[in-house]
Amino acid sequence: MQKLVLLGDEAIAQGAIDAGLTAIYAYPGTPSTEITEYAIRSKEARNGQITAQWTANEKTALEAAIGVSYAGKRAMACMKHVGLNVAADPFMNSAITGVNGGLVIVSADDPSMHSSQNEQDSRFFGKFAQMPVLEPVNQQEAYDMMAYAFDLSERLNIPVLMRITTRLAHSRAGVQCVSEKRQQNSFGLPKDSRQFVLLPSIARRNYKMLLNNWPLIEQESEISGFNEYIDGTDKSLGIIATGIAFNYLMENFENRVIPFPVVRISQYPEPTEMIRKLYDSVDKILILEEGYPMIEDRLKGTLNTGKTIHGRLDGTISRDGELNPTIIAKALNKHIPETLPPSDVVVSRPPALCAGCPHIDSYNALNEALAEAGQGHVLADIGCYTLGALEPFMAVNSCVDMGASITMAKGAADAGLHPAVAVIGDSTFTHSGMTGLLDAIIHQTPITVVILDNGTTGMTGGQPSEATGRLEDICLGLGVEKDHIHVLNPIKKYHDENVAIIKKEFDYQGVSVIIPRRECIVTLNARLRHIKAQKAKS
Amino acid sequence: MKTDIILGGVGGQGILSISAIIGTAAVEKGLYVKQAEVHGMSQRGGDVMSNLRLSSEIIYSDLIPKGQVDIIIGVEPMEALRHKAMLNPEGWLVTNSTPFINITNYPELEDVYAEVRKIKNHILIDADAIAKQVGSVRASNVVMLGAAAPFLNIPEDAFFTAIQRIFGSKGEDVVQLNIDAFKAGFAEAQKVIESK
Incomplete structure (x- = not known):
């Protein structure tokens, strides 16, 4: 063991x-x-x-x-x-x-x-x-x-x-x-x-x-044993706690003894007999669920004519957001000790693209290319580059689901948006972008697809990308015209050249693919550190 | 015995490393540990925090209840203050004074220090400067760990074992650098405690 x-x-x-x-x-x-x-x-x-x-x-x-x-x-x-x-x-x-x-x-x-x-x-x-x-x-x-x-x-x-x-x-x-x-x-x-x-x-x-x-x-x-009826002496309240909500409940009782009967649920369908036993033996019920009020909704039913049920639906607990021990303490009407007031000097620090990230140069070029057209032309996708929606870029106008950049750009172009630009990462492209691109090619929709190729799945920590080394071949194979596939080097030195290429493709009445290609700065640094460490060892 | 800790910093500053050192040291001493981390989008230059709980009894919640934090360890001063409302008023806030400025509206540094000094039990040290003296500014997170160590109820040797285990694969130099950083932070904190 x-x-x-x-x-x-x-x-x-x-x-x-x-x-x-x-x-x-x-x-x-x-x-x-x-x-x-x-x-x-x-x-x-x-x-x-x-x-x-x-x-x-x-x-x-x-x-x-x-x-x-x-x-x-x-x-x-x-x-x-x-x-x-x-x-x-x-x-x-x-x-x-x-x-x-x-x-x-x-x-x-x-x-x-x-x-x-x-x-x-x-x-x-x-x-x-x-x-x-x-x-x-x-x-x-x-x-x-x-x-x-x-x-x-x-x-x-x-x-x-x-x-x-x-x-x-x-x-x-x-x-x-x-x-x-x-x-x-x-x-x-x-x-x-x-x-x-x-x-x-x-x-x-x-x-x-x-x-x-x-x-x-x-x-x-x-x-199975993963669901448990834990009896308590105080029948004024019965508690149902699912998954990790049970931990937050336990946290609120000294010596970890809860006076009320509790049904702890870690396996579904929820155990009807345990819930019935609880319901029959207590005055009212509190339901703690990490997630949507699923059991609460079922127990209440449409007419809610039975015993009082507290939870996310009646406002005892917020309808959204994850739980924590303090939220549960409030739901139990426990005294919450005074704490220090938060400091006014603290300001929010949202995530941002890393210094040296290739997407920074790509967005700078794209923003300049779109300067005349104005706001609202860029449909984006899921990845680090979604941060392009924030300051200082304010470069993208959507983030819905994996692959939606290309298909939304197609729809927006069909509805009259021009230029219609899709911004998608290399890994997201092979996840769900390829099929949408095929739609646009079949119908000759005038869209400009920017595939940000940093050679990795960056946001989740740098897993290999299935697109690496085959993006141009995939696009050619799907039917993008060779003359309308451009690979750019997103660095400052080539900024003007990159802007010109992007702008030129806006005028093309079909599908263009622009691939700014430079390795993710995080994986690059990790690789260099690894090489250095290997050298130091030998 | 129960110690509840919040570590605060910016993605990439190494709070997961010191969290791992404390966790490993605690397990070494037979304590129960729970350590909730932040992964994903916030790691890209946003604020990150870790809830770290050590106890001789079973720990249920991965998150610490409001007002029950015994120690806030900040590798960045504004990030330490971000969690102030979680602190037990009798607890300690131990933070690096060197700011990490990657936003345009970072507050005046003197205002940040003034807020830190309002907290009854606080240690405010320049971990970056200390780390540089010891050998590398990259060890400033471990300087902060050393500065917080007097309050963690874990013997020093367990930290050294943990540092060896976590940095061992990176070579003896890195291990020694981090042990030196830990000791320097510890000594600095002792000065503050003695002057109280």
Whole structure:
């Protein structure tokens, strides 16, 4: 037995490896990135015992994982919450195919939007697909749950969704690991050769099987041990706490004894019998959920004619944002001690592009090229370069979802915007930009697509980009005219030249692609430091 | 025993490194540890913070309740002040005096220092200057760790073991630099404590 200090993300990866994982696939996205980074760095991956890979996007990641499951092995796909939207098609249908080898999908939600464009709650996706959902309370449980999740998946013939949030993903704690890890499954195709063929006739049969399975899935939530009824003597209040909300609740009681009955939930569908028992034995109920008020909404129902239920819906707790111990203290009407007033001198320090970042030169050139046209011409995308929306650049006018720059520019051009410019990063382009570019090429839409090629997936810490070395070939292959693909060197020296090229392409009545190419300053510095360290050693 | 710490700084200033040193040292001494970090967009030159909790008992929450922070460690003075409302009024604010100015509306430095001095228990030292004397300004984060160490309830040797473990792969020079930086910060803090 060995105790490691791990991030929640890392505990999930280690738990999966120790549970006989064969393959893990992901596209990086905060706060999920460190799961796959850890797996890629593991000795099992370096020895070739497991496959751990970054993929083009979350959909391809999950589909590859389903393929591993098809071949009888245990697989995992990891993503941030909005990545699950991208993977929604295989996700929903994988509940209908069922599994052969165990399949676990991890979705890391980001309440308070620390590094995201929304705070959607992935538990709804679990309910939507009719899959069991696990929501670990801490790093140890995240580790322990992986073996359980794979077993459950194989036992009930269904993928399992593991939902975590930023705080658990990015917090470290000691984790006790098992001394002997499980052997990987042996290779073996499904017994029923048509299990994964979702033709309507087979899909109808499979879906009925899923529906018939549901009572077993519900039963599992009552007996697994991850949900718990903790009795209390004071029946004036009953508390339901899900996932890490339970920790914030515990934090508010001396000696960690809560006088009220509590149902702690870390597995869904929520345990109906435990909730009924609580509801029947207390005067009113407080529901603490890290995320949307999912259980609260269900318990209240449309008419809300039962007992008083406090939570996010009645304003006891804010409807948005992540929880913390102080928010829970207020919800419990606890006295909050006076603290020092905040200092007026403190001003906000928003994130910014790094000194030396190639995007700075690219935006300076783009802004100058657009000086005559004015504001409102640039549709952008998700990555470090989204910071171009802030001072001092104020260069971009949208950030919606991965790939939306090109398609929105197309739509805006169709509606009369000229010039219509898309700004997208190299990795985002191969994630979801290529198909939109094809649309624009087919219809000869006059748009100027700027692919900022820094050779990496920068925002999430510098994972390799699938676009590296093949951007021009991809664009040519899709059908962009050779004369309208320009590779620029975004440095001060070439500023005027770059502005002139961009401006010229605005006049072209078709698709132009401009590729400012210079390595990310963070990966460059890291590479130089590494070389220096190697030299110092030898 | 329970120590709740907030570390504040700007992305890239090395708060995750000192957080890792403290965490490793605490685990070495058999304590429970929880350490919540900031990854992602804010790391690009924005304000970053870490909640670090050490205890002889099991720790539940990854986040520290408001007003219960025992020590704020700032590798940058305005960033230390950002978390002031989290501090227990009897707690310590230990911060570097060298500002990191990457915004146009950074406040007057004397105003920032005046706010630090309003806090009953504070240590304000020029960690960058001390680090430079020791060998490299890049070790200023570990100078701050040394300056906070008298309040962390962890014996000195555990920090040295942790520094060895975390910087060992970068060579003996780097380990020694960081041990020297730690000691210099510790000595500076002792002077302030003794003068009280």
